[in-house]
Each structure stands twice: as C-alpha cells, then as structure tokens.
Amino acid sequence: MSKQLLLDVMWNHFHNAFYSFSEGKQLLLSTMMMPVKSERRTVSLIGGGAWTLKQGGTNFRDMAETLINEPNALSKIVVEIAQQLGEGNVYIGAGYNNVLPAVVRGVKLIYVGEFSPYLPDSDYEQTDKFIKECDRINLKRIWEDPVLCAFPVIAAQVRKFLKETHVIAPLTWGPFTLAGQIIGVENFVRKMVKDPAAAKAVIELAINAVWEYYRPFVEGGLVDIIYLPEPTASGDMISPRMLEKFAVPAMDKCLELYHKQGIPTLVHICGNLSKEHLRLLNEMVNMDVLSVDSKVSMALARSVLTRKCIMGNVDVLRLERSDVNEVVDILKQLMSIMEGHERFVVAPSCDLPPNTPFANVKAMFEFVRNYRLNN
Secondary structure, X not given: OOHHHHHHHHHHHHHHHHHHHHHHHHHHHHHHHOOOOOOOOEEOOOOOHHHHHHHOOOOHHHHHHHHOOOOHHHHHHHHHHHHHHOOOEEEXXXXXXXXXXXXXXXXXXXXXXXXXXXXXXXXXXXXXXXHHHHHHOOHHHHHHOHHHHHHHHHHHHHHHHHOOOOEEEEXXXXXXXXXXXXXXXXXXXXXXXXXXXXXXXXXHHHHXXXXXXXXXXXXXXXXXXXXXXXXXXXXXXXXXXXXXXXXXXXXXXXXXXXXXXXXXXXXXXXXXXXXXXXXXXXXXXXXXXXXXXOOOOHHHHHXXXXXXXXXXXXXXXXXXXXXXXXXXXXHHHHHHHOOOOOOEEEEEOOOOOOOOOHHHHXXXXXXXXXXXXXX
C-alpha cells in the first residue's frame, strides 16, 4: 500500500468515526428532548468520576491538589476517556460534588482512598445556628475556592476537543440533596418532619447555590445539558409525600431557569422508586430526563414515565464483576425490555465503581452503537 493510499485510508476512517460520533451527540440531545425514531440507541455514562480518575492513574485528593494550578491535568484524562468511548455525556467535576456544600458550610472535605470526598458531620446545635444565618450567606464567595474555580476552566478545555462529538455536562448536587449535604442528611430529614420551614429555608439556599455554581458555565456557553444528581430523593430514603412536598418543587424550581433557555435537563436518582414516586417525577415540568437505578423496573418506568426520557439502568455491580460476554447478555435483556420506547438512553445505573474493567464499559458503548432497532 502506498504512503498516500495509507493516509487516505486513515483519513477516511477518522472522517467516518468523527461523523458517527457527531451524529451520536445529536441523537443523544434529540432523544432527551422528544421521541426519536432512529436505527439505534444512544449510550452514556452517568457521572463516573472515581472510575475516570482511576483510568488516569490518580485519585480525588491528588487531582484536587494538581488541578488548582494545572486544570489541564484533569481535562486530559476526561478527553482521552471520552474519545475512547466515542460518545455520551462528559461530566465536569464528577465526584467532586461535595466541594460546593463544603465551601458553603465553611468546612474541609475528608478524602479517603479512591472514593469521592465527604463532609464532616454537623451536630444539631451547629445545624440550628447555620439555618438561622443561611439567608445571609454570600454565595458569590464560592468562587474564592480554587477547586471550584478550576471547573469552568476545565469545561472550556474539554469543550475545545469534544464540542462536536460529546454532550458537556458540568455538575453539582441537585438542590434537595445539596440541602441535605449542607446541614447533614439526618438533620435535614428531621427538619422536614419537625420544622418544614427550616428545611425549606435550606432548600432555598441550595437552589441559589446551584444557580450560582452553574452561572459561569451557562454564561460562557460551556454546557450542553444541566445535570443534577439527587440521591437523597431516592424512594429508599423518602416517601412519595416527602418527594411531593419538598424534593419535586425544589428540583422543578431549580431547573426552570435552564429549561426556559431550552437547555435539556437531566436528574439522576439512586435506589428504588415506587410507582407513585415515578408518577410524581413524570409530572415535573422542567425535567427532561430521569436516570434510574437498577432497583427500578424498566418495564414499570416506561409505563409511568410517559413524558420523560428514561436513562439507565445497567447494574454497576454487574458491570464491575461480569466479563464482556455477560455484559452483552445484560444489554440484550435491557434492549428487549425497552423495545419500541423512543426516549431511552442506555447508561449505567449509577456512578461506576473505580475497579470496573475498561473493557466492560467499552463493550457496553460498542454494543449499543452497533445494535440495530426493529422500526
């Protein structure tokens, strides 16, 4: 083969791959917004912070120290993994969700091994004191934190390489979960029961904090979708009544700002969701996509979530512990369950465990990309 012919073959391969992945981005965004007839499904990760860092040979503590002066250290890992997978959402700041509540509370995060940093406990007395003063907190001051300041820079760097092929999704906790992280989940649940006004005051602070965090991303054109993880809204943690009274209004109000601008909105909720939980979420005005856990029956989800795009729900533990052939079998079962549903994105059921084999994740993306639907 001549040198020129080899170059032509290489260019054609790159050209076809680029347009395939670019088409994947448009398919993903379209599926989020409306029913889509297509010959294939689209596929994405959900979060994936610890797993992505593990692929890059690092962890949350070391990367937090590095990215303050070298944000491209994280950008490089994110771009390389995204390009290897070929399509999907790319989450900026995944796993660092607790940085924002730590800054709002004025405490230091606790870093342990490969897992996301967590917050120190907040006792009842500290909680009451904080709630009394929360309406006086200046949220502009979150940008004094060097880690938070790095994420818009990273988003700009990542977008430079992936804007044509991937959906860029900065993230922090959704307002309901953020409220729980700010004052402690146990304290938050207690306040919802015994002092609803106090709980709503913290939720209002959390909504404003999410808006402030997303502001530079939206103003800078660095975001394709708004993604809010809401694990505290799980049916394993709150009843449908609490979801209806506190979580749904908080999420809907928070997302309204972006939904009115035509930005697709995605919420992920961990754990189980009953039919009543799903019904309430289906009625949300400003949420386009609901990502569900493996505990949720996809047959139930598709029957109830008639107004939403459904994302999920490949069991992350099975992704971690299976071989490639077993992963393919899992995906075939999921495809069969969701056959004919026109607003569906294949994704893991939650964040990937750090030790999930790359080959299994790659196999999931390739299987979905090559699977042809019966239209």
